[in-house]
Amino acid sequence: MDGRVARMAEDFPVAWAPGVRVLFGQDVLASRVAELGRTLSADYAGRPLTVLCVLKGASLFTADLIRAIALPLRLEFLGVASYGGGTTSSGEVRITSDTGTPLHDRDVLVVEDIVDTGLTLRFLHQALTARGCRSVRTCALLDKPSRRVEAVTVDYTGFVVEDRFLVGYGLDHDERWRNLPFVGVVEPAPTT
Ligand code: IMP
16 A cells, blocks of 8 residues: 555545544554653653553553553553543543552553543542552543643643544544544534
């Protein structure tokens, strides 16, 4: 496949996702993930890193990110829910599945798909600090600062985005589109 064909495939929505426009294509995602991996490898060198993937949205990002971190690390998963199935947060965050091992004394890197209102991140930070983690930092693929309700710190950010509802590369709308290989915008924007 030549470069032109590959670029066209990125520019146009895939057939089974009509109405989804590519915002960050596969190449763009891969090169930003590689950069984040290099930064994290330097910052956590010599420290016992635990990567905490926040399910379900961060699953694809985490899978790529950990392969870009050139350090021994432990991988944990935490399921949280804050959205009923629509496009706005219910404001209530709850744990739907907990980690398999205690995180006491660990240097934890929380990996999020997107920080929107910041409610989820604030909840996670408080919960992890209460569990006695040695340090808690956050790496988010996407950051939507214009929607912030809680003043949270995102230590590592892939891309800062405008107030648009995004899907793909782990992000869903009503459990759809997670498996798109790119991050896209749904057009017209979903209303629920
Ligand atoms: P927050 O608690 O409002 O910061 O929202 C965090 C969670 O909301 C993310 O981890 C996502 O699961 C979801 N979310 C926020 N914005 C979007 C979006 O544009 N597309 C898909 N999910 C989103």
